[in-house]
Amino acid sequence: MEEKKGLLTKKEEEPWRVLEFYSGIGGMRYSLTKAGVNAKVVEAFDINDKANDVYEYNFGHRPYQGNIETLTAADLDNYGAHTWLLSPPCQPYTRQGLQKQSGDARALSFLKILELIPHTKQPPNMLFVENVVGFETSDTRAKMIEILASSEYITQEFILSPLQFGVPYSRPRYFCLAKRKPLSFQHEVCNNKLLWSPSPLFEHNENNVTDGWDQPPVNWDTLIHSCEPVERFLEFKSSSNRATGGTGTDVSADCSGALENINERNLNTMSQYIVPLSLIERWESAMDIVYPDSKRCCCFTKSYYRYVKGTGSLLATIQPNIKGKESSLKKQGLRYFTPREVANLHSFPDDFQFPEAISLRQCYALLGNSLSVAVVAPLLRHLFSQQS
Numbered sequence: 409m410e411e412k413k414g415l416l417t418k419k420e421e422e423p424w425r426v427l428e429f430y431s432g433i434g435g436m437r438y439s440l441t442k443a444g445v446n447a448k449v450v451e452a453f454d455i456n457d458k459a460n461d462v463y464e465y466n467f468g469h470r471p472y473q474g475n476i477e478t479l480t481a482a483d484l485d486n487y488g489a490h491t492w493l494l495s496p497p498c499q500p501y502t503r504q505g506l507q508k509q510s511g512d513a514r515a516l517s518f519l520k521i522l523e524l525i526p527h528t529k530q531p532p533n534m535l536f537v538e539n540v541v542g543f544e545t546s547d548t549r550a551k552m553i554e555i556l557a558s559s560e561y562i563t564q565e566f567i568l569s570p571l572q573f574g575v576p577y578s579r580p581r582y583f584c585l586a587k588r589k590p591l592s593f594q595h596e597v598c599n600n601k602l603l604w605s606p607s608p609l610f611e612h613n614e615n616n617v618t619d620g621w622d623q624p625p626v627n628w629d630t631l632i633h634s635c636e637p638v639e640r641f642l643e644f645k646s647s648s649n650r651a652t653g654g655t656g657t658d659v660s661a662d663c664s665g666a667l668e669n670i671n672e673r674n675l676n677t678m679s680q681y682i683v684p685l686s687l688i689e690r691w692e693s694a695m696d697i698v699y700p701d702s703k704r705c706c707c708f709t710k711s712y713y714r715y716v717k718g719t720g721s722l723l724a725t726i727q728p729n730i731k732g733k734e735s736s737l738k739k740q741g742l743r744y745f746t747p748r749e750v751a752n753l754h755s756f757p758d759d760f761q762f763p764e765a766i767s768l769r770q771c772y773a774l775l776g777n778s779l780s781v782a783v784v785a786p787l788l789r790h791l792f793s794q795q796s
């Protein structure tokens with residue numbers, strides 16, 4: 409690896425060397441593959457053994473299972489990595505949490521690793537950070553930008569949702585893309601801006617026009633029309649959408665085309681996805697219900713299947729004459745989305761699987777922590793593309 413004024417160089421045909429921090433179940437790595445970038449993950453880091461089991465199962469490599477806080481600048485230099493991908497814990501910034509931001513112990517490792525950058529002999533050429541909406545106004549973000557600016561990085565920040573990429577899934581997330589000078593971004597007019605539009609990822613911008621790119625969509629609902637229906641993301645489909653008058657336990661599995669993706673455990677225990685009537689009675693008002701022809705569903709959090717309120721949508725498998733809560737929910741065959749279906753909505757590839765030993769709750773918890781490949785892949789393509 410050569411060093412030239414602190415900028416790591418590589419021969420054109422060599423892959424970019426990438427470090428994947430907070431690797432979880434590998435959403436960043438899948439996104440990198442989907443982006444079609446000539447890149448190689450040289451190490452992944454996560455403290456959670458279950459996440460590492462899943463990562464190893466799918467990628468054949470077990471991430472370094474230690475606290476990122478303990479890494480030193482010398483450790484990082486040893487990897488000779490051009491790019492760092494980071495999706496640190498989001499609890500310090502979530503609306504439901506205490507919003508202690510950088511004062512939250514879970515924010516420490518992220519700040520610590522950023523603070524190492526000026527102490528490395530070979531700072532990364534590029535960084536990519538993912539977090540929840542709320543991060544953009546946090547003091548952690550302010551510190552991150554301060555460190556990056558003083559280490560000669562330029563940034564472009566985004567808030568984007570899968571809904572803007574045709575996926576019927578509301579999961580807006582914050583992203584920071586950083587490149588170290590003399591590298592530069594396409595659309596320099598977007599430098600140091602927070603953008604709410606995916607247009608810079610796809611459009612040539614010869615006139616430097618950024619009309620509306622730095623404004624939140626006026627109405628996220630209008631994006632829904634161009635999304636695919638939820639049905640396209642299901643592994644278990646109802647044989648009929650019409651009301652049968654049943655209790656909703658008569659969900660049938662139309663496995664055509666999807667059978668290879670359904671493991672024995674799921675097929676045999678379809679009943680585990682049925683929402684119990686007692687839960688409907690107690691939590692009806694808090695439930696978010698979608699239908700196979702719906703073009704949106706709510707963000708699945710790591711508490712999906714454990715709690716109802718605000719953790720993700722439920723699927724009505726029996727469509728009443730009048731959709732929604734005006735018809736009895738008890739007769740709509742409510743079920744949870746399966747982990748495979750949540751993975752589909754995260755745009756994970758078909759060959760992604762959980763090992764048998766991971767419980768259903770753990771599957772949902774790990775998926776809830778992960779990210780949308782449909783959103784991250786084009787962002788990574790934008791990060792790695794060279795200014796011509």
Ligand SMILES: C[S@@+](CC[C@H](N)C(=O)[O-])C[C@H]1O[C@@H](n2cnc3c(N)ncnc32)[C@H](O)[C@@H]1O
Pocket residue numbers: 430431432433434435436453454455456459474475476477495496497498517774777778779
């Ligand atoms: C928001 S999730 C990232 C998930 C990942 N992007 C994915 O696709 O699954 C944060 C991850 O960071 C890990 N983590 C949190 N604090 C850590 C630390 N100090 N050291 C190492 N890993 C940590 C958690 O175990 C969790 O898997």
